Amino acid sequence: MSKGLPKRSENYSEWYNEIVKRAELAENSAVRGCMVIKPYGFAIWEKMQRALDDMFKETGHQNAYFPLFVPKSFLEKEEEHASGFAKECAVVTHYRLKTNPNGKGLIVDENAKLEEELIVRPTSEAVIWNAYKGWIQSWRDLPLLINQWANVVRWEMRTRIFLRTTEFLWQEGHTAHATKDEAVEETNKMLGVYATFAEEWMALPVIKGAKTENERFAGAEDTLCIEGLMQDGKALQCGTSHFLGQNFAKSFDVQFVNKENQLEYVWGTSWGVSTRLMGALIMAHSDDQGLVLPPKLAPIQVVIVPIYRAEEDLAKITKRIEPVVKELKSKGISVKYDDDDKYKPGYKFAEYELRGVPVRLGIGMRDLENGTIEVARRDTLSKEPRSIEGIVEYIETLLDKIQSNIYQKAFKFREENTFKVDTWEEFQTQIETGGFILAHWDGTSETEEKIKAETKATIRCIPFDEEKESGNCVYTGEPSKQRVVFARAY
């Protein structure tokens, strides 16, 4: 195995691909555009799932599961939705194979053609709203707050591991409400959940905002999003929350009887985050030594590497360290004592760095004599000897410190790469160096498209937390009420 990773500064996408492979997060599979998520990568995803799932439950949602297949007629019902997804759908047309009568192999049995094609879900609004029709009769059935963890398929032209794969894993929340206000509130609330998750768990600062009409989800009245900034200066959409209005309720005829005994269409929302977050996690924090994981999402938070020559020395080290391991575990810290004799310490150090383990402890005979242990931090790549007394408490606070340091670093990076731009010349120059550009926009799709055609920059969102400030569109000079966020994006 060649040792160093490619440098981020030299070839960012190669660095990204290598880190995914070498840290054993995932690999490209034999199936074009689809990935194999390996155990270490999946362990991170499981931690994300757990944290998010807990947050969904806390906000009153329940999990359920809906079918993989969507009858074409369901998908067609909401027109915008249908045309939005039409060009990226996998279609099932037959239900049987047979052995090739002309020789070896299997062929599609033409006699087993489906009467109606089934679409492999690109998202589940259609199946779910079809089911909701049967679930909702009265205002007493509302709100209906459902989430599902599932895989979806979108036949993208070009794929990139974790960031855009043909099949990906995600969670999709689908809720139904009696009033518009309640649905809008739900849309906002879940965007807030995503932002909290991104910032507190992934240590990734995000901008909350609304998508422009061009970037809106097919079938939604309003699409909200969180946008993160990656180390190469490109933006990555990390989560979306849609206010669906009554679009799906009308298309699937989901009505309820209100307290006044009148029939009304329900109001809907849907929201999701996907395995793309794995890509965000990698690209936001990692360095040229490998992955850097925030402690809250690290499958292994602390690794302990014994350094010894003789078997007896290992036994002594093990005896000394065992109570520490036990105590760390009792505090809920995931710790690995790596006494594997097949690899040398130096190899292990490099390996755990590559895998982003936040804290590494090294302990050898010298430490046993001195009552010390070496503490190495992944985020700063620094190390120092500490007294082994009180080490557990020290590590507990250190993990918190690392979590917030990683966030602060990402936050600082974003601050340094966010620019207010007021002239078109400046815009064109700045977009080349990357980052978020805050600029005025006249609010028209035409301008948005022209800017995209000329610079490849898109409006990532109309931010919620930026102060409202009037000005003139950076492209047309027309009046504008507030700055929007431009960037080149993944």
Next chain:
RNA sequence: CGGGGCGUAGCACAGCCUGGUAGUGCGCACGGUUUGGGACCGUGAGGUCGCAAGUUCGAAUCUUGCCGCCCCGACCA
């Protein structure tokens, strides 16, 4: 779908121009010495050279066709 690159051992690649015994490094197996930042020595295993056809006494190498992968763009979470 356009533009570029590449398919040779598990991985990374050389060999191809100029046809003639299939190689190197890493990894793997075994033995020994090692172990505080990716150890070293020795021995060994491992290949229908992407697939198919053609040219030739002879093809990894030349020709044609096909397949696959990666990167850059258009599309997108």
